[in-house]
Amino acid sequence: TTGTVVDSPKPKIYHVSLPNGKVLIGHIPKALIHLHKSIEPGTKVNLELTPFDFEKGRIVSIVES
Numbered sequence: 001t002t003g004t005v006v007d008s009p010k011p012k013i014y015h016v017s018l019p020n021g022k023v024l025i026g027h028i029p030k031a032l033i034h035l036h037k038s039i040e041p042g043t044k045v046n047l048e049l050t051p052f053d054f055e056k057g058r059i060v061s062i063v064e065s
Contacts, residue, residue: 002063005043012036016047016057024049026059038062 003016006023012033016026026047028035039045039062047057 001047001049001057003045003047003057005039005041005045007041008039014039014045014059016045016059022054024055024057026057028059032060035059035062 001018003018003024003026005026006015006017008014012028014026014028015023017023024047026045028039039059044063045059046061046063048060049057
């Protein structure tokens with residue numbers, strides 16, 4: 001799914017707002033750590049969610065406008 005980064009309370013951890021208004025915690029896997037410097041509030045990102053926990057997601061890419 002796609003979401004918008006709201007803020008970053010800790011390094012490599014982000015609060016991401018989904019289109020339905022829900023805010024979840026997004027993190028970056030080690031393989032994509034180079035994305036960390038490009039993500040700031042307002043950045044649109046693609047997320048992977050599990051069917052078991054809708055409170056957390058993995059940031060897999062930045063959406064190019």
